[in-house]
Amino acid sequence: MKFGMMKTHRRNQLLLIVVLIVGAGATLALVMQALTENINLFYSPAQVVAGEAPTSQRIRAGGMVVVGSIQRAADSLQVSFLVGDLQSAQFPVLYDGILPDLFREGQGVIAGGSLDESGVLIADEILAKHDENYMPPEVAQIMASQQEKTPP
Amino acid sequence: MIIELGHFALILALAMSCCLAVLPGFGVYLGRPALMRTGGSLAAGMFVFTLVSFVCLAQGFIGDDFSVAYVARNSNSALPVYYKISAVWGAHEGSFLLWCLVMSSWTLAVAMFSQQLTDDMRARVLTVLGSVSIGFYLFLIFTSNPFDRTLPFFPSEGADLNPLLQDFGLIVHPPLLYIGYVGLSVPFAFAIASLSSGQLDAAWARWSRPWTNVAWAFLTLGITLGSWWAYYELGWGGWWFWDAVENASFMPWLIATALVHSLAATEKRGVFRSWTVLLAIFAFSFSLLGAFLVRSGVLTSVHAFAVDPERGVFILWYLIIVIGGSLLLYGIRAGQMSVNVGFGWLSRESFILANNLILTVSAITVLLGTIYPLIYEWFSSGQKISVGPPYFNMVFVPLMLPLIALMALSSFSRWRRTATEVLFGKQPIRLLISGLVCLIFCLLTSTWNLWFQVVSLISIWLIVNLLADARYRQGGRGFAGFLKQTPSYYGMWLGHIGIAVSALGIVTTVVMSEELDLLMSPGDKTQIAGYDLRFEGVERVNGPNYSADRGIIAVSRQGRLIEMLYPEKRLYSASQSVMTEADISVSFWRDVYVALGEPIGNQAWSVRVHVKPLVRWIWLGGILIAIGGFTTILDKRYRRLKMARQLQSRAETSVQASLA
Numbered sequence: 168m169k170f171g172m173m174k175t176h177r178r179n180q181l182l183l184i185v186v187l188i189v190g191a192g193a194t195l196a197l198v199m200q201a202l203t204e205n206i207n208l209f210y211s212p213a214q215v216v217a218g219e220a221p222t223s224q225r226i227r228a229g230g231m232v233v234v235g236s237i238q239r240a241a242d243s244l245q246v247s248f249l250v251g252d253l254q255s256a257q258f259p260v261l262y263d264g265i266l267p268d269l270f271r272e273g274q275g276v277i278a279g280g281s282l283d284e285s286g287v288l289i290a291d292e293i294l295a296k297h298d299e300n301y302m303p304p305e306v307a308q309i310m311a312s313q314q315e316k317t318p319p
Numbered sequence: 320m321i322i323e324l325g326h327f328a329l330i331l332a333l334a335m336s337c338c339l340a341v342l343p344g345f346g347v348y349l350g351r352p353a354l355m356r357t358g359g360s361l362a363a364g365m366f367v368f369t370l371v372s373f374v375c376l377a378q379g380f381i382g383d384d385f386s387v388a389y390v391a392r393n394s395n396s397a398l399p400v401y402y403k404i405s406a407v408w409g410a411h412e413g414s415f416l417l418w419c420l421v422m423s424s425w426t427l428a429v430a431m432f433s434q435q436l437t438d439d440m441r442a443r444v445l446t447v448l449g450s451v452s453i454g455f456y457l458f459l460i461f462t463s464n465p466f467d468r469t470l471p472f473f474p475s476e477g478a479d480l481n482p483l484l485q486d487f488g489l490i491v492h493p494p495l496l497y498i499g500y501v502g503l504s505v506p507f508a509f510a511i512a513s514l515s516s517g518q519l520d521a522a523w524a525r526w527s528r529p530w531t532n533v534a535w536a537f538l539t540l541g542i543t544l545g546s547w548w549a550y551y552e553l554g555w556g557g558w559w560f561w562d563a564v565e566n567a568s569f570m571p572w573l574i575a576t577a578l579v580h581s582l583a584a585t586e587k588r589g590v591f592r593s594w595t596v597l598l599a600i601f602a603f604s605f606s607l608l609g610a611f612l613v614r615s616g617v618l619t620s621v622h623a624f625a626v627d628p629e630r631g632v633f634i635l636w637y638l639i640i641v642i643g644g645s646l647l648l649y650g651i652r653a654g655q656m657s658v659n660v661g662f663g664w665l666s667r668e669s670f671i672l673a674n675n676l677i678l679t680v681s682a683i684t685v686l687l688g689t690i691y692p693l694i695y696e697w698f699s700s701g702q703k704i705s706v707g708p709p710y711f712n713m714v715f716v717p718l719m720l721p722l723i724a725l726m727a728l729s730s731f732s733r734w735r736r737t738a739t740e741v742l743f744g745k746q747p748i749r750l751l752i753s754g755l756v757c758l759i760f761c762l763l764t765s766t767w768n769l770w771f772q773v774v775s776l777i778s779i780w781l782i783v784n785l786l787a788d789a790r791y792r793q794g795g796r797g798f799a800g801f802l803k804q805t806p807s808y809y810g811m812w813l814g815h816i817g818i819a820v821s822a823l824g825i826v827t828t829v830v831m832s833e834e835l836d837l838l839m840s841p842g843d844k845t846q847i848a849g850y851d852l853r854f855e856g857v858e859r860v861n862g863p864n865y866s867a868d869r870g871i872i873a874v875s876r877q878g879r880l881i882e883m884l885y886p887e888k889r890l891y892s893a894s895q896s897v898m899t900e901a902d903i904s905v906s907f908w909r910d911v912y913v914a915l916g917e918p919i920g921n922q923a924w925s926v927r928v929h930v931k932p933l934v935r936w937i938w939l940g941g942i943l944i945a946i947g948g949f950t951t952i953l954d955k956r957y958r959r960l961k962m963a964r965q966l967q968s969r970a971e972t973s974v975q976a977s978l979a
Contacts, residue, residue: 179664191680198684198714202691205710209703227705244836244916244925264836265916265925268554268897308703 207279211309212256215282222282229277229294230309233257237272250276250288252309262290269295322387325375326466329416332368332423333456335361339426339449343442355438358445362430365452366423373420376465377407386473389413389465395479395893397864405490406480411614411630412465414493418610419455421494421501426452429505429530436526443512451504454637462630479864479893488548496541496568500606502534503575506582507603510596511645514652519592524585527599529952531582532810535575536948542568543941554899554914556834556929558937561711566689567609570682574602577678579948584671588734590660591668593653594675600649604642605682611638612689663736670729677722684714716770720777723822726815727781730788749787753780764932766831774826778819785815806953814947821940827933836916840923848930850911851875857915857924865889867900870915870924874904881911886926888915910934 210220212230220226228250236249236257244264251257260278270276270293280290339361346354376389380403385391393410394403408417426448433441459465506527513523545568550558559565578598585595615631662668688706695704731742757776761767789812792800804812833848841856855871867889874881887900901914909932916925 176661187676190676194680194684194718197717198687201710201713202688202706205707205713206691206695206704207707209705225707239919241920242838244838244919265914265927268899 212250212252212258213254215258215286215288216256220282222284225279225281227277227279228258228288229275232270232272232274232276234272250278258286258288260288260290262293266293267295271295321375321378322384322466322468325372325379326464328368328371328375329456329460329466332365332372332419333453333460335365335368336449336452336456339365340446340453344446347439347442352438355442358442359430361449362423362426362445366427369420369423373407373416376413376416377404380404380407383477385475385477386468386470388467388469391469391474391477393477393480395477395864397893398480398485399863401490402480402485406484408493409480409484409489412459412463415455415459415463416465417493418497418501419452419459421497422452422455422504425502425505429508433526440512440516440518443516444508447508447511448504451508451641454641458630458633458637462633476893479891482865482889482891482894482896482898483552486548486552488544488552492541492544492548495537495544499534499538499541500568500571500609502530502537503571503603503606505530505534506578506599507645510599511648514596514648517652517655519652519655521585521589521592524582524595528582528586529957531575531579532948532951535572535579536945538568538572538575539941539945539948542572543938543945546941547938550934551901551903554901556901556912556914556927556931558828558934561688561708563689564613566685567612570685571602571605571609573678573682573685574598574605577675578602580671580674584668588660588662588668590662591672596653597649598675600642600645604638607634607638607641610634662734665732665737665739665742667729667732667734667737670725670732673725674722677718681715681718684718685711688714720773723777723781723818726818727777727784730784730815745787749783750780753783764831768830771826771830774822778822781815781819785812805956807951807956810947810951812947813950814944817940817943817947819940820936820943824933824936824940828931828937832929832931835928837926837928838919838923839926840921845928847928849876850930852913852928854924854926856922860887862889864893865891868915868918870913870926872913874911884911884913886913886915905935907935908932
């Protein structure tokens with residue numbers, strides 16, 4: 168009797184372990200699948216200009232809003248501007264919507280969206296810094312690496 | 320002078336925390352009760368000195384002492400006085416001082432309200448809390464000192480508090496959140512104390528439960544308020560962004576939720592002991608990890624503290640020492656905790672196990688998504704990525720649905736084993752009722768979205784089950800049994816109702832919201848979700864430290880005026896920064912949300928309009944959950960325990976006295 172109970176106990180334990188392993192495996196597979204589908208690679212202006220960024224998938228690209236490049240449509244919310252680095256690489260961004268408060272010429276910005284055939288980033292999200300002392304780390308790194316290269 | 324006093328008090332608080340980490344523990348080692356009992360006064364000293372330090376910094380803000388670098392960066396003489404006070408925790412240094420103040424308050428509270436513990440156990444708990452505090456004070460004093468002066472050349476005017484933070488939300492959100500975050504150190508301390516003493520009975524679960532529930536309720540409130548604040552203040556109408564910093568608060572919440580449940584099982588039935596200890600360690604570790612993610616600047620986030628790599632390195636080492644040390648201790652002692660308490664498949668224990676499993680997995684998936692950019696960058700030698708909200712929605716929602724369904728079923732579960740009939744007997748009829756309610760809902764709103772149907776069906780089913788449970792409690796009729804339940808039961812009941820309310824709010828808002836970005840000139844009209852909006856134009860107004868363009872928008876429905884909305888675009892004069900201040904027509908059933916974009920020539924403005932049905936329910940649910948958490952500590956059980964302990968110790972002393 169006691170032995171029989173042990174056996175059911177063991178069988179239940181085994182069943183539980185199998186369920187756990189299958190569940191964990193399924194979850195892990197689902198998670199990895201979701202991760203690989205939903206990452207947005209980040210590109211610098213130089214990389215976008217050099218054609219290193221893919222055109223078919225969603226990316227993020229960032230740099231400084233080029234001074235004097237912001238153009239608005241007269242009758243809609245469409246706005247276009249150039250994003251560049253400290254050197255000469257620049258790419259155009261097209262956005263239809265309301266820009267964040269801290270979006271300004273000459274300030275750091277990250278645009279999320281996809282590149283079209285002509286190299287224009289059709290953005291569905293624009294991130295500007297939320298604080299005067301803060302720059303997106305990605306953009307800060309581009310600027311810092313270029314400042315090292317250019318002799319003062 | 321006052322500033323130096325504050326700095327000095329902070330150093331004294333550090334000294335107190337060092338004593339607290341050493342003396343009571345040393346007393347335990349030597350077996351000297353007098354030394355063990357020093358904990359109480361040391362905790363009081365630590366609290367008083369931290370409070371003095373905090374008040375001094377606040378005085379620096381109120382008195383516009385711009386020779387203090389932190390004050391100069393985050394305040395301005397034109398700032399209203401209530402924002403001057405809340406600006407104390409408006410940026411990194413001051414908010415960490417608040418963190419330390421909260422930590423010392425919790426420590427003092429433990430010292431004051433732990434008479435039911437033995438001297439030995441109390442000394443151990445306070446030793447752990449003291450040791451944890453040392454790290455916080457060192458961090459504050461050496462890497463983030465808010466009392467640094469910029470003498471002799473200091474600015475005559477401050478740079479002003481970030482406009483986003485000049486709001487009621489900042490006054491209440493960080494303190495509540497920190498009370499929750501830091502409060503998780505208490506169950507952690509109890510767990511470590513029990514591990515170190517080898518007293519691994521279920522008693523520690525009984526001690527930690529009220530503390531854990533309170534910390535968890537505060538964390539819930541903090542997160543809820545944060546979501547509400549982001550909604551109205553960021554001007555985007557979003558209430559959750561899966562931002563790194565939001566996740567940093569959400570992960571400890573998920574683990575703490577698991578802990579709250581697992582502690583119940585450990586206290587009542589003695590099961591899952593070692594697992595519960597592990598959860599207590601992880602809950603606190605996750606809140607430290609959150610602090611690391613927020614304050615080190617390793618991740619891109621909307622919550623941008625000024626970044627300093629030195630701080631990140633400090634917290635990382637602290638994290639490694641605390642987590643590594645406690646896991647090492649756990650590894651050594653956990654083996655002694657194995658107990659043989661059986662339970663059936665359909666028992667409350669099983670439901671709690673499933674709850675813990677799902678919540679832990681959810682926390683891990685959120686963690687993975689949050690730190691994946693770091694992992695990816697590491698392995699791809701520098702390629703930067705971000706993980707979008709779709710990942711979190713895709714992974715998180717499928718995990719939450721079974722969780723809510725299990726919650727619905729578990730209403731009728733009993734400890735040890737539940738008869739199949741009790742659990743499933745009436746489920747078909749309850750499912751049918753829920754389905755009908757859901758169908759009526761769909762018909763009324765003519766929404767035929769699958770997500771909406773599934774989530775609202777499960778949530779309504781949960782509510783139906785909870786109501787049915789209330790109705791038939793103890794075989795009583797007409798809710799008579801319900802009125803005789805313990806606060807623990809009411810807390811559980813309210814918390815679960817809160818989950819259903821939140822879930823209904825979330826799915827309705829996500830599925831049925833309508834949003835419009837458009838260009839409006841004075842006199843323009845637009846229609847959205849049955850509401851008519853008329854843009855009357857923009858006027859100039861002046862606030863204490865800003866000037867603003869204020870839009871005037873009339874919201875009406877079927878020709879009847881509902882409300883005039885006045886969204887603002889503010890220009891803060893000191894920092895020259897622009898900020899959107901949305902205006903919202905609030906009601907129980909829907910929000911009409913209007914924000915101004917930018918002026919686009921000829922008096923025309925870009926305007927963002929949202930209509931968000933049931934969006935209030937999201938936060939209402941959060942508040943219900945928190946109230947549930949607070950309710951549980953009213954349980955007489957914990958007080959009875961204290962009385963019993965007092966009687967016992969009195970008896971012991973009298974025995975000792977008579978022996979002597």
